[in-house]
Amino acid sequence: MPAPGRRALPPLLAVRAFEAAARRLSFSLAAQELNVTQSAISRQVRLLEDFLGHPLFLRLTRSVALTPEGAALFRAAEQSLDILEAATRRCRGDDGRTTLKLSITQSLAVNYLLPRLPAFAALRPDIEVRVLTSTAPVDFDRDDVDAAIRLGPLPGRRYDPKRPYIPHELARSWRGIAAFPLWDEVLTPVLARSLLEGQPPLQSPADLGRFTLLSVAPRPTAWSDWFRSQGARLPRGTTTSDFGHFFMTLDAARAGRGVALVPTLFLEGLRADASLAFPFPSSTPSAGEYYLLCREDMAKRDPVAAFLGWVQDDAQRRD
Known part of the structure; x- marks a missing residue:
């Protein structure tokens, strides 16, 4: 005793x-x-x-x-x-804030997360979100991060072969990893209205073959897959130009360099931009989704749980 x-x-x-x-x-x-x-x-x-x-x-x-x-x-x-x-x-006199180290792709950071982070900060001022960008499959055994958002097919899930292919891997290892679905990926063409001046009207997807198609190098089949999802074929002799990230193709489209194929997730707020045209609205999801990934033991603990709840609420509002 x-x-x-x-x-x-x-x-x-x-x-x-x-x-x-x-x-x-x-x-x-x-x-x-x-x-x-x-x-x-x-x-x-x-x-x-x-x-x-x-x-x-x-x-x-x-x-x-x-x-x-x-x-x-x-x-x-x-x-x-x-x-x-x-x-x-x-x-110790710390300010009581905790840190969430979040790994996401650069395009998602630029076109989705960073514009919205002030809203999360207002909701949870006690959590500091540190954004780290990477396109590699997340590896929680190696990467010093608490959570990651990645795009890709979920292992074991079957997808309609007509859907656009996503050649990305979500995680290096799934041992002890939880995956929470956030958004579908839907790709849609975007171009500057200035490109349409003096041109015949766009009546079918095949008419996009008049312009340079702006591609993302890691997604070499994205345009051909998109045309297939629209019941068409990539026009013969089409000129393409490759970029490293989706946000780069979007910037090039704004500059009138061609037609970008961009996830609709990135376009909120751009549809009111009179300088851009969205000629063929798309609804076919790709063969994969955006997921928030974390260790199973962290899923119900702050700050991961708080951020997950916030981003899931945003995803539901977009549905």
């Missing part, structure tokens, strides 16, 4: 190591997170198990799983460390 007034607490360093290992269900990933060796994590977990008199993990061939005692302790440890972290911030 502990002496009166003395807490029967486990070794706190061991609790921290256990919480990281339980959250990641991996001793090696916990070691990377805490910047120690895997053997150090194993020693701390063994120390905690000896202190409690119960095994906390089932050691499987290539993974670990929590025992019932381990699951109960993990819930308590997670809550306790959250409380301790918040109290530490207050004692």
Whole structure:
């Protein structure tokens, strides 16, 4: 029995190591997170198990799983460390803000997220969103991010072959990853009205072949797929020009360099621009969607949960 007034607490360093290992269900990933060796994590977990008199993990061939005692302790440890972290911030005089490191593509950042971030900041001034841009499949074991928004087909989901193809991979590994659907991708042509001056009216998609078709290099079949979705074929002899990102093709279209094929998600606010024309409104979704990706254990915790709820509300308003 502990002496009166003395807490029967486990070794706190061991609790921290256990919480990281339980959250990641991996001793090696916990070691990377805490910047120690895997053997150090194993020693701390063994120390905690000896202190409690119960095994906390089932050691499987290539993974670990929590025992019932381990699951109960993990819930308590997670809550306790959250409380301790918040109290530490207050004692240190921190402003109480938390940081969400979000990885998204540059086009999505420029044309969708950054114009809307002030609205999220007004709703949750305690969360600072740090935007990191990347087009690579997210890798939560390597990338120092809390969440990511990516476009691509969800593994295991079947898509109509008539839909435009998306040659993107969402994540390097799906172990312990949660995916939340946000928006469909619908591609639509956009061009400067100045290009139409002195030209016959556009009556069918094939008439776009008079102009340079502005392409995104990572999506080489986007235009041919779009024409197919409209029941047409890419016109013979069409001139194309490649760019690295969708926002670049949109800028080129504004400058009158050709016709851009752009996700409708990026066009909010542009439809009132009298200098742009949207000749053939599209409704066919591509074979893939935009998803918010995060670790399963982070999905219900601030700041990821708060941002996810906000962006899902926006996605519903767009439906």
